[in-house]
Amino acid sequence: MSIWEYANPVKFMRTSAAILPWVAVAAALTLATGLVWGFLAPEDYKQGATVKIMFLHVPAAMMAINIWVMMLVTSLIWLIRRHHVSALAARAAAPVGAVMTLIALVTGAIWGQPMWGTWWEWDPRLTSFLILFLFYLGYMALWSAIDNPDSAADLTGVLCLVGSVFALLSRYAVNFWNQGLHQGATISVAPGDRISSVYSYPLYLCMLGFFLLFVALLLVRTRTEIRRRRTAALLAREVRG
Amino acid sequence: MIALLMRDLRLATRAGGGFGLGLSFFLIVCTLVPFGVGPQGDTLARIAPGILWVGALLACLLSLDRIFALDWEDGSLDLLATAPLPMEGAVAVKAAAHWITTGLPLVLAAPVFGVLLHLPAAAQPWLVGSLLLGTPALSMLGAFGAALTVGLRRGGLLMSLLVLPLYIPTLIFGAEAVRRGAAGLDGTTPMVLMAGITLAVLAAMPFAAAAALRVNLR
Amino acid sequence: MALISVRGLAVSRGGRRAVEGVDFDLAAGEALILRGPNGIGKTTLLRTVAGLQPATEGSIQADPDAIAYAAHADGLKGALSVAENLRFWREVFGGPAIDRAVAAMNLSDLVSRPAAMLSAGQKRRLGLARLLVTGRPVWVLDEPTVSLDAGSVALFADAVRAHLAQGGAALMATHIELGLPEARVLDLGPFCADARRPAARAPASFDEAFG
Numbered sequence: 001m002s003i004w005e006y007a008n009p010v011k012f013m014r015t016s017a018a019i020l021p022w023v024a025v026a027a028a029l030t031l032a033t034g035l036v037w038g039f040l041a042p043e044d045y046k047q048g049a050t051v052k053i054m055f056l057h058v059p060a061a062m063m064a065i066n067i068w069v070m071m072l073v074t075s076l077i078w079l080i081r082r083h084h085v086s087a088l089a090a091r092a093a094a095p096v097g098a099v100m101t102l103i104a105l106v107t108g109a110i111w112g113q114p115m116w117g118t119w120w121e122w123d124p125r126l127t128s129f130l131i132l133f134l135f136y137l138g139y140m141a142l143w144s145a146i147d148n149p150d151s152a153a154d155l156t157g158v159l160c161l162v163g164s165v166f167a168l169l170s171r172y173a174v175n176f177w178n179q180g181l182h183q184g185a186t187i188s189v190a191p192g193d194r195i196s197s198v199y200s201y202p203l204y205l206c207m208l209g210f211f212l213l214f215v216a217l218l219l220v221r222t223r224t225e226i227r228r229r230r231t232a233a234l235l236a237r238e239v240r241g
Numbered sequence: 242m243i244a245l246l247m248r249d250l251r252l253a254t255r256a257g258g259g260f261g262l263g264l265s266f267f268l269i270v271c272t273l274v275p276f277g278v279g280p281q282g283d284t285l286a287r288i289a290p291g292i293l294w295v296g297a298l299l300a301c302l303l304s305l306d307r308i309f310a311l312d313w314e315d316g317s318l319d320l321l322a323t324a325p326l327p328m329e330g331a332v333a334v335k336a337a338a339h340w341i342t343t344g345l346p347l348v349l350a351a352p353v354f355g356v357l358l359h360l361p362a363a364a365q366p367w368l369v370g371s372l373l374l375g376t377p378a379l380s381m382l383g384a385f386g387a388a389l390t391v392g393l394r395r396g397g398l399l400m401s402l403l404v405l406p407l408y409i410p411t412l413i414f415g416a417e418a419v420r421r422g423a424a425g426l427d428g429t430t431p432m433v434l435m436a437g438i439t440l441a442v443l444a445a446m447p448f449a450a451a452a453a454l455r456v457n458l459r
Numbered sequence: 460m461a462l463i464s465v466r467g468l469a470v471s472r473g474g475r476r477a478v479e480g481v482d483f484d485l486a487a488g489e490a491l492i493l494r495g496p497n498g499i500g501k502t503t504l505l506r507t508v509a510g511l512q513p514a515t516e517g518s519i520q521a522d523p524d525a526i527a528y529a530a531h532a533d534g535l536k537g538a539l540s541v542a543e544n545l546r547f548w549r550e551v552f553g554g555p556a557i558d559r560a561v562a563a564m565n566l567s568d569l570v571s572r573p574a575a576m577l578s579a580g581q582k583r584r585l586g587l588a589r590l591l592v593t594g595r596p597v598w599v600l601d602e603p604t605v606s607l608d609a610g611s612v613a614l615f616a617d618a619v620r621a622h623l624a625q626g627g628a629a630l631m632a633t634h635i636e637l638g639l640p641e642a643r644v645l646d647l648g649p650f651c652a653d654a655r656r657p658a659a660r661a662p663a664s665f666d667e668a669f670g
Contacts, residue, residue: 134406138399142389145399154456155389159403162385162449166407169438173410176431177417236475244550248539255538316532323509323528324551459512 009226012085016219023219027212034205041198053111055203059210061104064132067097067214071139072164075157085222087153088229090160091143092221096214098136105129124178128171135163149229242326242334249338252311263300263343264350270296271354282359289358290368290419296354297347297372298379298408302401304343305383308335309391309454318391322458328451336377336384336447344376360423367422371432375415378439381446382407388453410438461486462525462597462628463508467517469652472503476515476652483645485628487596490619490639493632495647501632502530502601504647508630509599527552527595531602533586537575541566541585544574545592554594563621564588565614580611587618598622598629604637612638 038055071090078087108126109119120126142159146152253260274292278284312318321331351372352365360368386404390396414435418428461484469479477500485491493501507514508521509528535544545557561567564584569577577585583603590598598619604612616638619629631637 131406131409134402138403138406141399141402145390145393145396148459151392151456151459155453158449158453158456159389162407162446166410170406170409170413173413173434176434177413233475244547248536248543248547251543252536252538312534314532315534315536316530317534317536319506319509319511319528319530319532320534320548321551322511323523323526325524325553326551459506 009085013223013226016223020216020219020223023212024216027209027216030205030212031209034202034209038199038202038206041202048114050111050114051199053107054199055206057104057107057111058203059207060100060107061129062207063210063214064097064101064104064129066211067093067100068132068135068164068167071097071160075160078153079157079161084153084229085226087157088225089218089222090156091153092225093214093218094136094140094143096217096221098133098140100210100214101129101133101136105133122178124171124175127174127178128167131170131174132167135167139163149232242330245321245326245331245334246338249335250341253338253342260342261346263304264346266303267296267300267347267350267354270299271357274358286359286361286423289355289360290364290416290423292358293351293354293360293368294371294375294412294416294419297351297376298405298412300347301343301376301379301383302404304339305387305404306390306397306400308339308384308387310387310396313391313457318454319458322455328454329447332384332388332450332454333381333443333447336381336450339384340377340380344372344380348372348376360419361425363425364419364423367419367428367432371415371418371428371435374432374436374439375411378411378435378442379408381442381450382411385446385450385453388450388457391454392457411435414438462521463630464520465508465517466520468504468507468514468519469516470500470503470507470512471515472500477503478647478650479516479652481517481645481647481650485597485630487626487628488623490623490629490631490642492637492639492642492644493630493647494634494644495651497634499647499651501634501647505599505601505630505632521597525595526597526599527590527593528599529586529590529601529603531605533582533589535574535582535585535589537573540571540573541577542570544585545588548589549592552593552595554592557588557592560588560591563591564618580607580614583607583611584614587615591622596627598627598631600629600631602633603631604633604635612636 035055038052041052043049043051071093074086074090074093077083078090105126108129112121113119139156139159143152143156146155271292274288275285278288309318312321322328324331348369351368355365355368383404386400386407389403390400393399414431417431418435421428421431463483463485465481465483467479468481470477478495481504483491493504495501503512505528506512508519509526510523511528534548539547542557542561545560549555549557561570564587566581566584566588569581574582574585590600604615607615619631619637619639622629629642631642
């Protein structure tokens, strides 16, 4: 029994069908509990009610990065061991990651408006997320542009590797750039710092909820991708008679 | 390899090769910007480093699809892949040819455009130096993007989407070096960081681009 | 001794098997013509033999540095002259000087002409001259006579014969007559992957494993 058995699409379909409902229900329950708990949490003495957007913002931002890392790992598995499910999982994860990045950016803007008095600040953190979003867009565009599924998996895999290095590089370059512009003027909220348990428990729950939500979405989307490949294969066979 | 370099240079300089297009585009950008932001010298001087670097980036981007697309269409790429020359070498040579025909003219002409945009004289050496060290990375990363999209119809727009984010670190450090030069500061730190990126790109990207090309030739 | 030896070769296009179980040998002085209807996988098979894509199954024993591949496109640059085109490919492949190839293909009057100004037949001759300057013994040609008139086809056949007489070999794919009656013919029809029992073999790809 090894983990590579799940690279077999039939086995993957069977297993994912079995666990998908459980993951989906767990995600719904955790998210609902976490969000309601977060909503009922007391207002922050400094930030007021706006602090509660944290329960969307922080998990989304966390997942945005984690999903890219997951895509990097699955791309590597595809490039090295040629397991198709792995490549399809990377493809399936990308739009979810892009949406997570978008949620993080939008909630950040909504949070930033009352806090910093501006919708958008070229703060290193925000800028890196914008760059990450661009990488997601390019990755998805390349997937959809190539007809041959194996070539598409190869090329996007290479792009994911190179993109990871450059996303990381951009993260540090951006730090450098903004310091160079105006030292110390950046406003940055470090959510992990000095957070009281009133906020941290619902926050952890929301993080878990977002993670389960991602797993559920990933399973659904990967199953869809596999079925799409299967349909294409059947159609091609029919055309050839 | 020399033969390939000479052929690409010859093709670029022959009629229809597109040599000088990037430079003309750069000139147009530098002409249009003052129309957009107004003719005040101090405003122009302040944004000049950014405009010059973004202009160089876009001028470089313009001719990227020529790196492989033409060779793909007429079958040269298949023949090069079966030649004794390793694919990585072919990629590096073609990126070098691209740099000589687009990057190098930009480097040489940049001071003139700097004058047009009121770039302070103190920043001129930084401008030339940063472009000299940064544009090879632009050509090499561009070759990677071109290799990814070589078989695609209408790959040009997609390539811009793929390549431009990869240009961000080079742009940040390059423009920062010029900006520091314009402010009378020492731009060595960003310059060295950018040179490091360029070296790493030149060392690693031929392999990634060759891998992408091989996939596209299958 | 065989220059190319192919055993049990299967090739895939777009993730699906095209042909499979192909066996052939090609010795010096021999020409082999692959035949079959459009879309059966002739081009894919030739590209696989030339080393441009991996075989799905089976083995190809050939020295990749012995093969000169040519498809419909000749890799010629219209902006360069005939001599410049040939000299470039000679330098890349490290083959013999271009003079003999130019003479053999009757291109002497055209050497300084830009390739863009040549007629279709002249371009084909230039493409053959390119094969000569690679100095490689095994020609792998995909539809070499497509869009050529009868005279040019005869010229092509002569060139192949001369190459075979010098100890070369040629593997060609076509669905029309090449004017080479002495060449062996291999019909790919029976090797079509769909014509054979699909259940008995290992799946070639993800799609097949699943379909």
